[in-house]
Amino acid sequence: MTDLFLAVDAGNTKTWAGLTTDDGDLVGVARGGVGDIYAPAGPAAAKAVVLALIDDVLASAGIGASEVRHASFRLAGVDWPADEQFWDAVLRPRFRSYSIKNDGFALIRCGRLDGQGISVVLGTGAALAGRGPEKEWALSWWLQHPLGGAGLVTEALRAVYLAELGLGESTKLSAVLPPLFGVSTPEEMLEVTTSRGNGFRFAAQAAHAPSVLALADDDPVVAGLINTQAERLADYIGSLARTCGLVEPVTVVVGGGLVRTPDSPLYAALRRVCAGFVDLRHTRAAALVGALLDAIAEGGAEPTETARDRLTQKLG
Structure with missing residues (x-):
């Protein structure tokens, strides 16, 4: 089976989730509302948005979370250790390999x-x-x-x-x-x-x-x-x-x-x-592109310019 990598980019206006192969073949994408636990709607609402989008992209590929090679979560509001611990408790039962970071990191691999x-x-x-x-x-x-x-x-x-x-x-x-x-x-x-x-x-x-x-x-x-x-x-x-x-x-x-x-x-x-x-x-490139490249790299594969270009084009 081809390895699949998942990423979520959560912000104060919208949240994106995507699923890709290591060569930039976008298998699924979903968009939802605010995924910031500091937003007025609160942590429970942000959690519901993120989990619903994860379910959507996994369903589009017909797989479960345990079958994802690696997932990268780039989330607005991951500011302090307690914020990372909040999301870790949410994601640990679902994924075998994942990272949680502030959404500011999402674009870095769109540069280098x-x-x-x-x-x-x-x-x-x-x-x-x-x-x-x-x-x-x-x-x-x-x-x-x-x-x-x-x-x-x-x-x-x-x-x-x-x-x-x-x-x-x-x-x-x-x-x-x-x-x-x-x-x-x-x-x-x-x-x-x-x-x-x-x-x-x-x-x-x-x-x-x-x-x-x-x-x-x-x-x-x-x-x-x-x-x-x-x-x-x-x-x-x-x-x-x-x-x-x-x-x-x-x-x-x-x-x-x-x-x-x-x-x-x-x-x-x-x-x-x-x-x-x-x-x-x-x-x-949408910030989700960089987050997906992070997932590929952290999952042990090599992100390439071809993958970056394909994801950028597909995500508009």
Whole structure:
């Protein structure tokens, strides 16, 4: 029987599960909701999402969990030993060989197949991780600055309110953002996002990031917000490189919904601030691709460029 490798990439907006052979033949894939145990719905809901997706992909291949050669779980919210222990208790009865890591690690093999380097996933939030000769380290839960889509919109809202108070530059965001929240003025926008019982959530906030990025060339305030996020990311990349023992030029793979193309404003800004410091590589691959490559490598097979290309194409 052909060896099969399973991976799950769980995030704050969606969760993916996939099953592949070592040459990148995608046997099954399933998509579901939030798989982060820190999300508002809580650990039980995240567990239900992940287990349902596992069942779906295994059923598509007609196999049981015990027949999987190796499974790699890259899960948002695996921040502390207790979080890994939570998932270990869930997965141990099902799989004979598996690993559990923060979702920040998922993209690393989309940069280098040997799994060395740094990944920067910019979606609803930001997930960063590094792996080098000295250490592997997920930085995601240490990030105090607002990053990713939700972070960009947080800073955009702040810019609007500062402008209204006369404490910041005038910005086109003052006209663009309120209608996205179903209101007409910045003051009304503040109320609907902060009043008691409001339904304003992290993922809903991130959904407005494309409208902020669209002003990058027309609004100096927005351009400044983008540059600031790029500079902060560069600082964290440097910290990861030092911690993990990576030497320049450090391979940094960047992907996620906020940087869908190499021409995206945030990726272009990151390329400017990292020039000469890192080997920056953009990827359109879904994070699940890297997680599946991890499963192949950890399961004792050799991930190849062919497998990476096939999985990238199939997972879009």
